[in-house]
Amino acid sequence: MSAKVFYFPFLVILILRSQAISAQVLKPGFNKQEYLETLKINQKAHIALNKWAEITTIPEPENFRFVYRSPVVAFDNIWDLWVHKDQRVAMIAVQGSIATGASFLANLYAAMIPAKGELQLDKDFKFTYNLSNNPNAAVHVGWFVAMAYLSKTIEHKIDSCYKSGIKDFILTGHSQGGGITFMLNSYLENLKSDKKLPEDIRFKTYCSAGPKPGNLYYAYDYENMTKGGWGYNVVNTADWVPDVPFSVQTVDDFTAVNPFRGAKAMIRKQKFPKNLALKHVYNRMSKPSKRARRNYQKFLGKMVSKAVKKQIPGFNVPAFYNSNYYVRTGKTIVLHADEAYFKEFNNSPDNPNIWQHHFPKQYLFLAEKLPANMIE
Numbered sequence: 001m002s003a004k005v006f007y008f009p010f011l012v013i014l015i016l017r018s019q020a021i022s023a024q025v026l027k028p029g030f031n032k033q034e035y036l037e038t039l040k041i042n043q044k045a046h047i048a049l050n051k052w053a054e055i056t057t058i059p060e061p062e063n064f065r066f067v068y069r070s071p072v073v074a075f076d077n078i079w080d081l082w083v084h085k086d087q088r089v090a091m092i093a094v095q096g097s098i099a100t101g102a103s104f105l106a107n108l109y110a111a112m113i114p115a116k117g118e119l120q121l122d123k124d125f126k127f128t129y130n131l132s133n134n135p136n137a138a139v140h141v142g143w144f145v146a147m148a149y150l151s152k153t154i155e156h157k158i159d160s161c162y163k164s165g166i167k168d169f170i171l172t173g174h175s176q177g178g179g180i181t182f183m184l185n186s187y188l189e190n191l192k193s194d195k196k197l198p199e200d201i202r203f204k205t206y207c208s209a210g211p212k213p214g215n216l217y218y219a220y221d222y223e224n225m226t227k228g229g230w231g232y233n234v235v236n237t238a239d240w241v242p243d244v245p246f247s248v249q250t251v252d253d254f255t256a257v258n259p260f261r262g263a264k265a266m267i268r269k270q271k272f273p274k275n276l277a278l279k280h281v282y283n284r285m286s287k288p289s290k291r292a293r294r295n296y297q298k299f300l301g302k303m304v305s306k307a308v309k310k311q312i313p314g315f316n317v318p319a320f321y322n323s324n325y326y327v328r329t330g331k332t333i334v335l336h337a338d339e340a341y342f343k344e345f346n347n348s349p350d351n352p353n354i355w356q357h358h359f360p361k362q363y364l365f366l367a368e369k370l371p372a373n374m375i376e
Contacts, residue, residue, distance in 0.1 A: 024167065024168060024200075024202055025084075025087045025088055025089050025168045026089060026168040026170070026202055026204045027229075028204075028228050028229030028230055029229040029375055029376065030229065030232055030331075030333055030374060030375070030376040032367070032370050032371070032372055032374065033372075034170065034204075034206065035206050035208075035232075035234060035333075035367060036364065036367055036368070037061055037062065037063055037091075038091070038093070038170065038172040038174075038206045038208060039058070039174070039208060039360045039363055039364050039367065040058055040059060040060065040061045040062075040360070040364075041061050041064060041080065041082055041091060041093045041172065042093055042096070042172060042173065042174035042177065042208060042360055043058045043174075043359075043360040044066075044080070044093075045078070045079070045080045045093040045094070045095045045096075045173075045174075045177065046095055046096050046098070046174060046175070046177070046360065058360060058361055058364060061082065063084055063085055063086070063087075064082035064083060064084055064085065064091055065082060065083055065085055066080065066081075066082055067081045067082060067083050067090075068080065068081040068157060069081075070150065070153045070154075071153065073146075073149040073150060073152075074102075074106070074145055074146045074148075074149040074150070074311075074312060075102045075103055075105055075106035075142070075145070075146050076098060076100045076102045076103045077094070077095060077103075077146045077149065077180070078095045078150075079093060079094045079095065079153070079154060080092075080093045080095075081093075081157050081161075083161075083166070087168075088165055088166045088167065088168060089166065089168045089169070089170065090161045090166050090168070090169050090170070091169070091170040091171075092154060092157075092158075092169060092170070092171050092172070092184075093172050093173065093177070094150065094171075094172070094173035094177035094178075094180045094181050094184065095173070095176075095177050096173060096174045096175030096176045096177040096178070096209075097175050097176040102311050103176070105142070105304065105307055105308060105311060106142040106143060106145070106146050106176060107142060107143075107176060107244075107245075108300060108304050109140075109141050109142030109145070109300065109301075109305070109308055110140055110141070110142060110245045110246075110296070110300040110301075110304075110324070111141050111296070111297050111300055111301030111302075111304075111320040111321075111324070112138035112139060112140065112141060112214070112320060112321040112323055112324060113138060113139065113141045113144060113318050113319070113320060113321055114135070114137070114138055114321050115130075115131040115132040115134070115137035115138055115139050115186075115214065115217075115218050115221075116129065116130045116131060116132060116133065116135070116137070117129065119148075119316070119318050120316050121145065121148060121149075121312075121315060121316060122312060122313065122314035122315055122316065123314045124314075125148075125149075127148045127151075129148065129187055129190075130186075130187070130190040130194070131183055131186035131187055131190065131214075131218065131221075132217065132218050132221040133221070134217045134218075134220070134221055136215075136217040137214065137215065137217040137218040137220075137221055138214055138215045138217070138218060138323055139183055139213055139214035139215075139218055140179060140211075140212075140213055140214060140245065140326070141318065141320070142304075142308075143176065143179040143180045143183060143213060144183055145308075145312070146176075146180050147180045147183045147184050147187065150180070150184070151184065151187060154184065154188075155191075155197075158188075158197065158201070162198060162201060167198070167200055167201050167202060168202050168204070169201065169202070169203050169204070170203075170204050170205070170206065171184055171185050171188075171203055171204070171205040171206070172205070172206045172207070172208065173207060173208065173210070174208040174209050174363075175208075175209045175210075175211075175241055175358065176211070177208075178207035178208050178209055178210025178211065178233065179210055179211045179212075179213050181205060181207050181210070182205075182207055182210060182222060182233075182329055182330065183213060183214075185203060185205045185222070185225075185226070185231060186218075186221075186225065188203055189203060189225055203230070204230050204231070205230065205231040205232065206232050206234065207231075207232065207233040207330060208234045208360070208363060209234070209235060209236065209239055209241050209242060209358055209363065210233040210234075210235070210242060210329075210330070211241055211242060211243075211244050211245065212242070212243075212244065212245060212247065212326035212327055212328055212329060213326075213329050214326065214327075214329065215253065215323055215325045215326065215327060216325060216327050218329065219327050219329040219330075222329050222330060223329070223330060223331065226330065226331070229331075229376070231330050231331060232330060232331050232332070232333050232376070233328075233329065233330040233331070233332050233333070234332075234335060234363065234367070235332060235333070235334060235335065236335045236337060236357055236358070236362060236363055236366055237334060237335065237336055237337045238337035238341070238345075238347060238357035238362075239357040239358050239362075240354075240357070240358075241358050242328070244326075245300075245324075245326050246296070246324070246326070247324065247325055247326040247327065248289055248292045248293045248296055248324040248325060249289060249325045250286065250289045250290050250293055250323075250325070251286050251289075252290075252322070252323065253323055253325040292324075293322070293323070293324050296324045297320055297322075297324065301320050302317075305317040331376065333370075333376060335366035335367060335370075336366070337357065341362075341365060341366060344365060345357060345362055
């Protein structure tokens with residue numbers, strides 16, 4: 001084979017590969033300007049149905065134009081589609097909590113369900129999903145249900161964008177919207193893995209003020225899935241929302257190989273009366289957390305399910321996962337609330353505004369101080 005014959009197909013491959021690379025606009029790594037745009041867009045999504053939303057002077061998005069707002073579903077949930085003015089990038093922004101009982105019902109519905117399975121959510125909606133391949137992974141049921149109903153229009157719009165030449169998507173949400181966006185990211189990435197979405201679609205996620213979406217096994221899988229700079233959660237250190245939901249850890253939440261799971265068997269082998277003393281200590285340490293878990297599932301699972309059935313006609317209550325061990329998830333970008341911040345925003349515990357450090361306005365104040373070229 002002559003050098004020319006060999007060189008030509010090699011050159012074609014290089015050209016095609018360079019075209020494929022150039023077609024992808026989004027790059028890995030935290031991008032300050034991208035995040036500032038998500039804040040501005042999340043503010044607009046947040047005030048869509050929110051009668052008590054704080055009136056702010058947040059600037060208009062600079063690079064994206066509004067295209068679509070979804071119907072209201074589930075717990076008064078909506079999402080917005082924005083498209084970049086100059087690049088082939090679309091942004092999916094999930095609304096956060098608003099001032100309705102239904103919206104806060106999603107937050108209170110805080111029992112866990114498995115992160116993979118099939119649920120008949122109502123008589124017309126069977127939802128097959130995969131957020132993690134780990135059988136021990138579990139997620140917040142309220143935000144999951146919201147994500148499931150939102151996914152119907154999201155998948156449709158992704159398909160439309162893809163047909164128009166858009167392959168890069170930024171997923172974002174502030175507050176409750178961040179909690180939902182964690183799961184949306186997992187759901188869509190696993191659709192790619194299952195060949196139900198084109199493999200050349202790329203998702204980059206900016207959760208903002210995101211609460212804890214699931215347990216440690218879910219967090220591990222999410223962080224592995226988004227490693228290399230494709231998924232972030234940005235938190236204000238003065239904001240309480242990233243601290244929730246309440247987390248209850250029991251001995252059942254440890255990995256399979258650990259000294260606590262077999263503690264009872266080891267205690268029984270001890271001589272009398274040492275075995276009785278150790279058993280007493282073990283029970284005093286383990287039973288309170290298990291009792292707390294039962295109460296958690298009773299009040300924030302079974303009891304709240306009754307209100308959910310009234311909110312979503314025909315809703316079928318799923319079987320809960322026996323854990324409430326919520327953990328912080330995703331690569332975290334910390335917005336450190338400093339002295340200048342507290343001069344601007346009151347931090348007194350007597351302040352009646354519990355959202356004082358939570359709105360996009362406060363996050364924008366701190367995010368603008370981030371280095372323009374920071375690498376995370």
